[in-house]
Amino acid sequence: MKQNDILGIVPSQYTGKEIAAESTVELFNENEASAFYEIVKQRLLHVNNWHQLAGLISAKFKLIDGAGNEVDRSVQLGDLFKIDIPGPGSSEGDGYDWVAIEELKEHSTEGIQSIGFRVRPTNNPYGKKNETAHFYSDESTSTFIVIREGNIITATIIDRNIKPNTHAGSITDKVRDTAVGIGAMGIFSKIQWQSLAEGLVKN
Numbered sequence: 001m002k003q004n005d006i007l008g009i010v011p012s013q014y015t016g017k018e019i020a021a022e023s024t025v026e027l028f029n030e031n032e033a034s035a036f037y038e039i040v041k042q043r044l045l046h047v048n049n050w051h052q053l054a055g056l057i058s059a060k061f062k063l064i065d066g067a068g069n070e071v072d073r074s075v076q077l078g079d080l081f082k083i084d085i086p087g088p089g090s091s092e093g094d095g096y097d098w099v100a101i102e103e104l105k106e107h108s109t110e111g112i113q114s115i116g117f118r119v120r121p122t123n124n125p126y127g128k129k130n131e132t133a134h135f136y137s138d139e140s141t142s143t144f145i146v147i148r149e150g151n152i153i154t155a156t157i158i159d160r161n162i163k164p165n166t167h168a169g170s171i172t173d174k175v176r177d178t179a180v181g182i183g184a185m186g187i188f189s190k191i192q193w194q195s196l197a198e199g200l201v202k203n
Helices: 029-043 047-054 172-201
Strands: 017-026 060-064 080-084 097-109 112-121 141-149 152-162
Touching: 017 097, 017 172, 029 047, 029 152, 029 172, 047 060, 060 141, 141 172, 152 172
Parallel strands: none
Antiparallel strands: 017 152, 060 080, 080 097, 097 112, 112 141, 141 152
């Protein structure tokens, strides 16, 4: 898969596994593509609506600001995602998995527009322990990018350096994170991200 990371936000792959998903739509002309890109961009940035785009079997995402408040707006640097995946939740995460937005970039030149952000597993902002509340380790990242090149728009989602979180505080969370992490690395993440990529660019 060609990964056109003109934003420079996709990290190098150095450990664990990589999962990538991509979907593309071709519009009639560049003007039409520019208008539709703005729609795709807003779909990407409003993560509270991802569940509707990706389908019923997908995880549910809720945007949390840096102060710990649930918000309904475009993502900003430093925001968190509270993720409700199908199946058992993390006790450290109060039943959820958590990631933080650590990079957010946008690019626009003649003929090319792109926006994307990268998230990394983090601790539960409401928790008492400073432990990663996610089934992946904090070496793992997920990067979400949409790009318009001429009359073609592509949504790409890339997980890199993904490994199960084996450092959870409780035995229950260790077992859960390992089981869910391995399952996500094998099947769930690929299905989830491919469905989301297709939903982002659905015309």
